[in-house]
Amino acid sequence: SIRFVHFSDAHIGHRQYGVKKRRDDMYMTFRSTILDAIDEGVDFAVFSGDLFHNKNVNARALSDAENGLEEFEEADIPVVGIQWNHDANLYKEDLNWLEYLHSRGKLILLEADLSEEDAVFEKHDFDDPGTSSGYVDLDGVRIFGLQYLGQRTSDNLSKVADAIEKVNEEEGEPEATVLIGHFGVEGHIPGMSGGISFNALEPVEEAVDYLALGHLHKKY
Numbered sequence: 001s002i003r004f005v006h007f008s009d010a011h012i013g014h015r016q017y018g019v020k021k022r023r024d025d026m027y028m029t030f031r032s033t034i035l036d037a038i039d040e041g042v043d044f045a046v047f048s049g050d051l052f053h054n055k056n057v058n059a060r061a062l063s064d065a066e067n068g069l070e071e072f073e074e075a076d077i078p079v080v081g082i083q084w085n086h087d088a089n090l091y092k093e094d095l096n097w098l099e100y101l102h103s104r105g106k107l108i109l110l111e112a113d114l115s116e117e118d119a120v121f122e123k124h125d126f127d128d129p130g131t132s133s134g135y136v137d138l139d140g141v142r143i144f145g146l147q148y149l150g151q152r153t154s155d156n157l158s159k160v161a162d163a164i165e166k167v168n169e170e171e172g173e174p175e176a177t178v179l180i181g182h183f184g185v186e187g188h189i190p191g192m193s194g195g196i197s198f199n200a201l202e203p204v205e206e207a208v209d210y211l212a213l214g215h216l217h218k219k220y
Contacts, residue, residue, distance in 0.1 A: 002139050002175070005037035008048035008182070008214030010068075012061045027064045034068050038075045044138045045072060047081035047107070048214030049148075049182035057097045065097075069106045078138055079107040082145040082180045099131035108136050110145025110180060112160055119156065119163035123171075135167060142167070142174035144208075146181045153183055154200040161203035168207075176209040183213060 010030040037045060052061055072079050083098045102109035109132045113120040121134030121144055135144045144164055149156055164177060184195035204211065 002141055003040065003042045004044050004046055004141070005033070005040070005042045006046045006048065006212045007033050007037075008212075009050045010047075010052075010065075011050055012052050012064050027068075030064070031068050031071070034071050038071060038077065042077060044141075044143075045077055045079045046143065046178065046180055046212045047079060048180050048212050049082050050214060051081065051083075052097065062097060065101070066106060069101065073106065078136075080110060080136055080138070080143050080145070080180065081107050082110055082147055082182060102129055102133075103131055105129065108133060110134060110136065110143065111147035112145070112156075112163065114149075114156060114159070119159040121163050121167055123167075135164075137171075137174065140175035141178060142171075142176070143178045143180065146179060148182065153181075154196055157196070157200050158203040161207040164207040177207065178210045178212055179204060179208045180212045181214075185213070 012027055012030060034045075051065055069079060081098070083096070098107070098109050101107050108124055108129070110124075111132050112134060113122065124133035124136035135142055137143075144160075144167075146153075146156075146160055160179070164179065168174065168177065185201065186195040186197050201211075
């Protein structure tokens with residue numbers, strides 16, 4: 001059987017309340033999660049966004065992220081992730097930090113190509129990764145990623161589901177399909193409004209076995 005760890009929202013570099021110890025807490029939580037996952041013998045790791053807290057990542061935060069990811073690398077455990085609101089640059093620059101980590105093989109950064117009328121997912125090439133990929137096959141599991149779309153998330157979910165099903169038809173059905181996203185689902189957390197509706201998620205439910213979400217810092 002396949003085992004993977006799904007974690008999210010590390011917010012590395014976040015000095016919550018302006019307190020240095022809170023920044024250290026963020027890093028230690030990230031690192032201890034990784035070490036626990038390695039001890040559990042997971043086959044791969046899925047990370048659902050907000051690796052960094054600030055868009056302008058400083059050297060300390062980058063070093064902390066790389067140190068944690070290198071623990072997985074030394075254990076030969078691939079890490080697959082997406083970028084979301086805290087990671088994403090509003091205006092595209094030459095290379096953001098997650099693309100840098102992807103291009104160096106520290107993690108596999110996934111995103112959908114939404115530039116055309118239909119969504120497209122490009123297969124990850126381990127030998128020539130570029131700056132991001134659309135999906136990756138690991139241990140019989142096919143993992144797709146959806147990047148930060150803000151208010152446009154709901155509008156794109158049926159296109160994303162169609163694109164997933166197209167890949168699975170062309171490449172052959174995997175043992176399981178995973179989609180990584182970074183949003184809440186309406187009604188899942190008492191007292192918290194907003195999130196994606198069940199109607200908007202219905203096409204994804206048809207195409208995906210496991211929806212790996214982040215964003216809301218609560219268990220649900």
